Amino acid sequence: MSIWSRVANVFRLDRTSREIDEEFAAHMQEAIDEGRDPEEVRKAFGSLLRQREASLDIRLLGWLDSLRSDVVFGWRLLWNAKATSAVAILSLGLAIGSSMSAFRIIDALLLRPLPIREPERLYALFRKGIGPDGRPRTTASTEYPLYRQMRAAVENQADLIAISYAARRDLSYSSDEETEKAYVQYVSGSMFDKFGVRPALGRLLTGNDDLSPGAHPVAVLSYDYWARRFGCDPNANGRRFRIAAVEYEVIGVAGRAFTGTEPGTITDIFLPTMMNEGVTQPNSSWFRTFVRLKPGASANQIRDALSPIFQAYQEELAKGFKGWPKDRLQQLLSNQLVIEPAAAGVSGLQEEYRVALVALGALVTLILMIACANLANLMMAQASARAREMALRVAIGAGRWRLIQLVLAESALIALSGAVLGGALAWWSAPLVVSMINPPDHPVRLVLPADLRVLGFAAALAAFVTILFGLGPAVRASAVKPASALKGGTGPRSRRRMMHVLIAAQVAFCFLVLFDTGLFTATFDRLSNKPTGFAADGVINVITGARPPQSVLLWQQVARQLRSLPRVETVALASFPPLSGSMEGGFVAVNGGQPGGALVRFLSVSPSWFGAMKIPILGGRDFEESDASPGVAIVNQTFANVYFNGESPVGRSFETNRDHGMRCRIVGLVLDSRYDDMRGPMAPVVYRPFRSVDANGQFRTARGAAFVLRVSGSNPLALVPMLRREITRAGPGLLVSRIVPQTELVEQQTIRERLLAMLASFFAVVALLLAGIGLYGVLNYSLLQRRRELGIRIAIGAPARDIVRRATVDGFAMVLAGAVTGLALALLSVRYIESLVYEVKATDPAPLILPALILFTAALLASVPAAIGAVRIDPVEMLRAE
Amino acid sequence: MPKADSLQGSLDLLVLKILSRRPRLHGYAIMTAIQSMSGEVLRAEEGSLYPALHRMEEAGWIRAEWVTTETGRRARLYELTRAGAKQLDLEESRWRAVTSAVNRVLRMA
Numbered sequence: 002m003s004i005w006s007r008v009a010n011v012f013r014l015d016r017t018s019r020e021i022d023e024e025f026a027a028h029m030q031e032a033i034d035e036g037r038d039p040e041e042v043r044k045a046f047g048s049l050l051r052q053r054e055a056s057l058d059i060r061l062l063g064w065l066d067s068l069r070s071d072v073v074f075g076w077r078l079l080w081n082a083k084a085t086s087a088v089a090i091l092s093l094g095l096a097i098g099s100s101m102s103a104f105r106i107i108d109a110l111l112l113r114p115l116p117i118r119e120p121e122r123l124y125a126l127f128r129k130g131i132g133p134d135g136r137p138r139t140t141a142s143t144e145y146p147l148y149r150q151m152r153a154a155v156e157n158q159a160d161l162i163a164i165s166y167a168a169r170r171d172l173s174y175s176s177d178e179e180t181e182k183a184y185v186q187y188v189s190g191s192m193f194d195k196f197g198v199r200p201a202l203g204r205l206l207t208g209n210d211d212l213s214p215g216a217h218p219v220a221v222l223s224y225d226y227w228a229r230r231f232g233c234d235p236n237a238n239g240r241r242f243r244i245a246a247v248e249y250e251v252i253g254v255a256g257r258a259f260t261g262t263e264p265g266t267i268t269d270i271f272l273p274t275m276m277n278e279g280v281t282q283p284n285s286s287w288f289r290t291f292v293r294l295k296p297g298a299s300a301n302q303i304r305d306a307l308s309p310i311f312q313a314y315q316e317e318l319a320k321g322f323k324g325w326p327k328d329r330l331q332q333l334l335s336n337q338l339v340i341e342p343a344a345a346g347v348s349g350l351q352e353e354y355r356v357a358l359v360a361l362g363a364l365v366t367l368i369l370m371i372a373c374a375n376l377a378n379l380m381m382a383q384a385s386a387r388a389r390e391m392a393l394r395v396a397i398g399a400g401r402w403r404l405i406q407l408v409l410a411e412s413a414l415i416a417l418s419g420a421v422l423g424g425a426l427a428w429w430s431a432p433l434v435v436s437m438i439n440p441p442d443h444p445v446r447l448v449l450p451a452d453l454r455v456l457g458f459a460a461a462l463a464a465f466v467t468i469l470f471g472l473g474p475a476v477r478a479s480a481v482k483p484a485s486a487l488k489g490g491t492g493p494r495s496r497r498r499m500m501h502v503l504i505a506a507q508v509a510f511c512f513l514v515l516f517d518t519g520l521f522t523a524t525f526d527r528l529s530n531k532p533t534g535f536a537a538d539g540v541i542n543v544i545t546g547a548r549p550p551q552s553v554l555l556w557q558q559v560a561r562q563l564r565s566l567p568r569v570e571t572v573a574l575a576s577f578p579p580l581s582g583s584m585e586g587g588f589v590a591v592n593g594g595q596p597g598g599a600l601v602r603f604l605s606v607s608p609s610w611f612g613a614m615k616i617p618i619l620g621g622r623d624f625e626e627s628d629a630s631p632g633v634a635i636v637n638q639t640f641a642n643v644y645f646n647g648e649s650p651v652g653r654s655f656e657t658n659r660d661h662g663m664r665c666r667i668v669g670l671v672l673d674s675r676y677d678d679m680r681g682p683m684a685p686v687v688y689r690p691f692r693s694v695d696a697n698g699q700f701r702t703a704r705g706a707a708f709v710l711r712v713s714g715s716n717p718l719a720l721v722p723m724l725r726r727e728i729t730r731a732g733p734g735l736l737v738s739r740i741v742p743q744t745e746l747v748e749q750q751t752i753r754e755r756l757l758a759m760l761a762s763f764f765a766v767v768a769l770l771l772a773g774i775g776l777y778g779v780l781n782y783s784l785l786q787r788r789r790e791l792g793i794r795i796a797i798g799a800p801a802r803d804i805v806r807r808a809t810v811d812g813f814a815m816v817l818a819g820a821v822t823g824l825a826l827a828l829l830s831v832r833y834i835e836s837l838v839y840e841v842k843a844t845d846p847a848p849l850i851l852p853a854l855i856l857f858t859a860a861l862l863a864s865v866p867a868a869i870g871a872v873r874i875d876p877v878e879m880l881r882a883e
Numbered sequence: 884m885p886k887a888d889s890l891q892g893s894l895d896l897l898v899l900k901i902l903s904r905r906p907r908l909h910g911y912a913i914m915t916a917i918q919s920m921s922g923e924v925l926r927a928e929e930g931s932l933y934p935a936l937h938r939m940e941e942a943g944w945i946r947a948e949w950v951t952t953e954t955g956r957r958a959r960l961y962e963l964t965r966a967g968a969k970q971l972d973l974e975e976s977r978w979r980a981v982t983s984a985v986n987r988v989l990r991m992a
Contacts, residue, residue, distance in 0.1 A: 007941060020949075021937075024910060024959045028929065031911035031958075046929045055930075059937045 010060050012069070021056045025049060067403065068410065075411035078383075086415070089376055092771050093419030096372035097462055098426025099365040099764065104458050105431040107358050109447045110265060110351055113454070114344045116258035118197030124292040124300050125343035126151075126307070130336030133329060133586060134600040136681075139339075141347060142286035145279055147314045151290070151307050158298035158306070163189045163274050165288040166349075167266045169443065171546060171738050172244045180736055183226065183269035185244065186261060187277045187288065193221070193255065195293050202227070203238040203253025211273040214280050219273065220249040224257040226269035245548045247276065260448055262291070262343075265350030265438075267446045284318055289347055292340060304340040311338040324588050324658025326596045350445060354438070357757055360834050364517065364764045367510040369462075371768055373470040374503040375775040380412060380474035381500055382782045391481045404479035405472075412471025413463075420463040437756050473499070497786065500779050501815050508819025508856060509826060511772040515852030516827035517834060518761035523841040523848065525758035528751045534674025534683075535579070536615035540743035541717050542578040543708040543724055545735045550702035553692050559732035560607065560708055566727060568720060571711040573610035574691045578707050580746040584677045587659040589687070591644045596658065599643055602676045602684050603659060605630065605706075607691040611671055613711045614743075621651035621669035628668075630693035635669035640685035657687070665689070679750040680839060705738075717742055757837060773859045780812045780867035788879055796876035808871035809864040816860040820853055827852075894927060894935050896978055899971040902945060902963045909958040910936060936961060944970045 010017045025046065032042040046052065079086040114120035125141060132138035143163070152161040165187035171180040190211030192198075198205065201224050210217045222230075222237065231237040240251045249272065261268030279285040292303055315334055322330060345351075384391070391404060431449055438445045477499075545556075556574055563572045577583040585603040588596040608624040611617075624635065634655075641650045654666045665687070673683040693701045708728070712720060721740050728737055748755075784791075791804055827849070831838075841848065901916050902908065908916065910932060917927045939945045944967030947959050963971070 020959075021933075023957065025929075025933070027909065027956060027958050028911045028914075030956065031909070034954075035915075052930060052933060055934045056937045059934055059941055 007061055008065060014057075014061070014066070014069075017060055018053060018057060021053050021060075022049070025052065068406065071407045071410035072414065074407070075414050078411060079414060082383075085379065088774065089379055089415050090418045090422060092372045092375060092774070093415060093466065094422030094426060095767055096365070096369040096771075097419050097423030097459075097466065098430065099423075099767075100369050100462060101423050101427035101455070101459055102431040102434060103358070103362045103365045105427060105449055105451075105455055106434060106447070107362055108454060108458075109449050110348075110358065111355060112345055113264075115196075115262060115346050118195075120344040121342075122294045123343045124294065124303070124340050125347045126290040126292060127339050127341060128311070128336045129339050131332035133333065135329065135332070135598060140286075141289040143288055143290045144283060144286045144314070144318075145274070145277075145281070145288075146283045147311065148288075148290055150310050150314065154310055155292075155303055155306050158295055159303050160191065160195050160293040160295070161189075162192050162195060162291040162293060163187075163288045164192065164262055164291060165274070165277060167261060167263050167268050170244055171736060172242050172270075174240065174242045180738075183230075184261075184266055185270045185272060186268045187272050187274045190217075190273050190275075192271075196259070198259045199256045201254045201256050202235060203251070205253050205255060206271060206273055211275050214275050215247075217273045217275050218247055218249045219252045221271040222251055222254045223260060223268050223271070224254055225260060225267050227254045230269075244272075249276075262289075262346045263348035263350070264346045265348045265445045265447055267448070284321065291343060291347075300340045300342075304338060307340075308338045322658075324590065324596050324656070326588055326598045329588070329598055329600075350438070353753060356834070356836050357753055360517070360837060361757070361760055363830075363833075364514055364761060367514050368764055368768055368771070369466070371507045371510050371771045371775070373466055374507045375771055375778070376412070376415060376470040377473055378500050378503055378775060378779055378782075380408065380471060381477065382778065384408060384474050384478035385782075385786075387478070388481055391478055395481060401479045404481075405475045408475035408478050409467065409471050412475070413467045416463045416467040416471070419466070420459055423462075424459055434756070434760065437759070438752060497783060497811075500782070501811065504776055504779050504812075504815040505819040505822065507772045507775050508816050508860075509823035511768045512820050512823025512852050512856060513826045513830060514761075514768040515765050515855060516823070516848055517830060518758075518765040519848040519851055520831075520834065520838045520841050521754070521761045522758040524837065524839045525751060525754040527840045528679055528754050529748075531675075531679055533580075533679075533747055534616060534672055535743070537743035537747050539711055539713070539717060540613060541710045541712060541720065541724070542575075542581070542739075542741050542743060542746070543710065543728065543737060544577070544581070544705070544739040544741065545708065545728065545732075546705040546738050547703065547735050549734075550704045551732075551734050552700050552702050554700055555732060555734065556703060556706050556708075557607065557692065559728060559735065562731040563708060563710065563724070563727060566720075566723065568712045568714055569710050570713055571609055571613040573613045573709045574607035575610055575707050575709050576605040576691070576703075577705075578709065578741070578743060578746060579604070579614075579674065579676050580679070580743075580750055581707075581741075582677075585659075587657050587687075589640075589644065589655050589657050589685075591653070591655045593656070597644060599685055601640065601657070602686045603657075603689065604676070604686060605689045605691045605693065610688075610709060611635075613709050614674070615711075616674050617672045619670045619672055620649050621667070623669060624688075624690050626692075628690040628692065630689040630691075631663035631665060633668045633690060634665040635671055635688040636667055637671050637683070637686045637688075638673045639683045640687065641670055643685050655687075675747075679747075754837075754839070769855065769859055772856075773863045776812055776816070776860055777863040777866065780809065780864050781870070783811060784808055784867050784870050788874060791871055792874045792876040792879040795874055801872045804871050804874075805868045808867050812864050812867070813860065816856065820856055823852075824849065893978065894931060895939060896971070896974040897925070897927070898932075898935060898939065899944065899963065899967055899974065902961060903968065903971055906962040907948075907960040909960050913961070939967070942970075943967075 029039075029042050029046060032045075033039050115123070117123070126143065127139050127141050129139045130137070132140075145163070148161065148163050155161065167184045167186045169182050170185045172183055172185075173180045188206065190206045190208045193200075193205035194207060200221075203221075205221050206219065210219055220242075227233060227237055231240075238251055238253065241248050242251075243249070255271065274280060274288065277287065279287040292300070294300065294303070312334075315336065319325075319330055319334055394404060394407075428451065435445060435447045435449065547555075560572045560574050563569060576585070586600045587603055589599075589601045590596040606624070608626055608628070611623055618635075619638070621635070624633070636650055641647060644650070644655065645653060649670060650667045651670055652667065654664050656664055671688070674686075676684055676686050691706070695701050708724075710720075710724075718740075724740060725737050728735055787808075791807065794807070795804060897917050898913055901913055901920070905916070910929075913936075914927050914929070914932055917925055936945070936947075940947055940961075944964060945961045946964050947961050949957055950960055952958050
């Protein structure tokens with residue numbers, strides 16, 4: 002009853018009025034049956050219509066009914082102008098969809114709190130300063146003995162939790178041949194309890210599972226992994242699997258919501274930290290330290306308590322660093338301990354994509370603004386077309402608020418349709434964008450729930466957009482003065498001025514989008530066309546591991562076997578492929594002097610590796626089968642430049658802080674090639690023979706290496722099954738972990754840049770399209786408004802040139818004003834995206850001139866119809882119509 | 884003869900009272916009941932009766948139901964709800980208070 006029935010009656014208006022009519026009819030029939038005069042009965046009843054209205058007013062919720070009728074009316078207007086409405090809804094849908102996808106990704110990666118107890122109390126420790134390579138760095142890596150000291154020091158104010166970097170590891174459930182991969186994280190036993198995570202099956206790790214090194218071979222699976230790998234089979238509990246040489250037993254499954262602490266990676270298996278070899282190594286830093294504040298403790302207080310311990314530990318550790326340049330050591334020691342909130346987790350993906358995502362978020366906001374400006378202009382034009390109708394409504398007593406409601410209802414309809422369309426778009430596009438971040442062997446898995454947060458954002462966006470493009474026109478429409486509007490309209494000048502401002506804003510935003518897109522595409526272009534120094538085409542890396550480590554002779558023997566396979570031209574060995582994310586660094590001294598400040602990269606390679614990679618040998622010779630490390634080395638050009646002033650280093654020698662300070666004789670010089678990144682300057686590299694002997698003259702063992710094959714023909718990946726088979730057969734004890742073409746490793750260096758360039762280009766097209774449509778619409782509208790004036794001009798003999806100029810000059814003035822504003826905005830924006838661009842300067846003429854040219858071309862195209870329309874005005878017909 | 888307007892304020896009371904005595908009446912029957920029970924003195928006009936009925940229905944004091952009568956005609960029958968019974972008590976006591984106050988004034992003056 003009451004409010005609900007009145008709400009319901011609004012939506013069954015027909016039935017309600019029919020019932021009222023029927024009741025009245027029954028009443029009259031009753032009276033007539035009693036013998037009363039039908040005429041008199043009808044008279045007594047009075048106006049049936051008024052009676053019904055009176056009853057309806059009682060039985061309906063008044064404001065809701067008027068809202069309903071406004072919505073229906075708005076819908077009819079939209080329906081009647083199908084093409085315009087479709088364009089409006091589509092463009093808004095595109096803009097809202099882009100905003101929602103951006104929000105979904107930004108929220109999932111950067112904002113959403115971890116599903117743990119009191120995430121706001123979670124912090125993480127970082128060390129901030131200059132790294133060994135002389136560049137600024139912030140790293141979360143901690144050594145376990147240091148962690149132990151720190152944990153004890155703040156026991157009363159906070160719980161420290163160690164969580165290793167999620168790493169993709171090889172593991173096997175049955176035989177060693179069948180390895181599979183899973184993301185493994187070593188975590189403090191107390192983590193689950195402190196985070197308030199409950200088991201979905203079995204039990205979780207506790208402090209008792211994390212007491213002494215190597216003594217707790219137990220594992221907890223994540224729910225996601227349990228579902229994927231075991232189909233939620235309860236028998237998974239108790240299953241055993243091997244990682245390296247250790248056999249673990251599954252003791253439980255973590256609750257569904259908890260997917261680890263690294264947004265972008267869903268952890269598969271949690272192991273106790275004590276099972277990591279690093280727990281006893283004082284100089285191995287391999288995990289992040291999380292801090293969970295106890296009530297009353299502050300983050301700064303914790304940092305102040307931990308800093309001295311951290312400094313003392315670093316200094317103690319540095320005493321063992323031999324052969325380091327003094328200033329590098331000093332810089333390392335001045336690293337500071339910082340504490341940052343970690344409610345949303347901590348991951349490398351966050352760091353890499355934070356600025357990029359914010360930049361994309363800004364781009365989509367600009368798109369949204371452009372779309373809103375378009376719609377505001379559309380509504381404004383419609384409002385002026387409806388001025389007479391509005392005036393009539395005012396004349397028969399409609400209140401101002403009622404008129405605002407009328408126009409807002411129409412805006413809300415557009416916004417809502419746009420939001421629904423956008424929601425569908427975001428549903429589909431957000432996972433697509435995330436999948437584009439995927440390096441093939443390291444799939445990014447971001448939890449992208451469509452929950453209240455996302456729905457709330459969509460609703461807020463729709464409301465915001467309605468206000469943004471609807472309120473202005475609505476208020477303007479409601480201010481109509483009936484007398485003058487019914488007489489034929491007031492000067493539309495002020496309305497046109499408002500439209501012009503909006504167009505200028507659109508152009509400015511569009512310029513900004515085009516400009517930033519130019520920077521992003523140029524960056525991608527520069528980076529992807531940057532010479533690597535080697536020929537990646539046709540090179541396959543077979544990355545292989547060995548548990549326990551195998552003698553380098555075994556690797557060499559397998560390499561020889563592979564040489565006989567079809568299509569294989571060259572086979573070589575390297576400790577790891579270039580650009581694969583691995584790095585071995587050290588310092589070098591020449592002529593018995595002090596070590597140089599540059600961080601030298603080391604790579605162990607077999608003979609013919611340079612041939613396989615097609616890296617030219619500039620002087621000296623390649624390694625030979627009889628060469629063994631340490632003792633001989635090949636260096637690259639940068640090395641020669643840094644340490645020998647560009648003179649030929651062949652025949653000279655150097656000492657390193659690696660290999661126990663052994664002297665190395667340089668036997669060859671090769672061309673520079675990319676080692677671990679594409680962006681920085683070329684690094685000095687020392688190549689050593691893969692075949693290495695220890696101090697006693699025994700051959701060393703290796704835990705892993707890459708077979709590097711140059712193969713002929715196209716589609717080198719067709720060889721993968723054969724390579725797996727052959728390596729398993731020829732090299733018992735070797736496990737193939739990953740087979741990757743070198744081209745893929747190179748492409749991976751520019752994933753972020755490619756993503757940015759692609760999305761920005763897409764947005765640039767959208768922005769241009771929307772701004773073009775907007776300009777076209779406004780020029781057309783002005784033309785409509787000025788038909789009379791232009792017609793008279795034509796009648797009195799104005800030349801066509803003059804008419805065209807008059808019809809379009811306003812438009813170009815707006816474009817010019819917008820472009821100048823956009824230029825200023827663009828130059829300002831560069832500061833914020835500096836870290837995303839590479840070898841592109843904002844002050845280069847190209848990124849500035851190109852958007853301007855594109856914009857003016859678009860403006861020219863958009864104004865052609867208006868110009869033609871203006872010239873074609875037939876003054877006779879026009880004046881007669883008036 | 885008092886006009887319908889003089890029923891002001893008391894129409895709700897009369898309708899509720901009649902429905903409390905004789906449940907399930909249609910609008911016309913309520914109208915004639917007011918007329919006959921008041922000895923043809925009071926008359927509720929259709930123009931005020933139906934808005935009042937519909938208002939009280941929305942307020943939840945009475946509820947209505949469509950039925951088919953013996954004569955085969957559809958009619959909308961009203962009956963008192965529990966809230967309506969309470970409202971009747973309230974209005975009755977208020978009416979008594981008002982009339983006794985008015986009577987006192989008439990006596991004193």
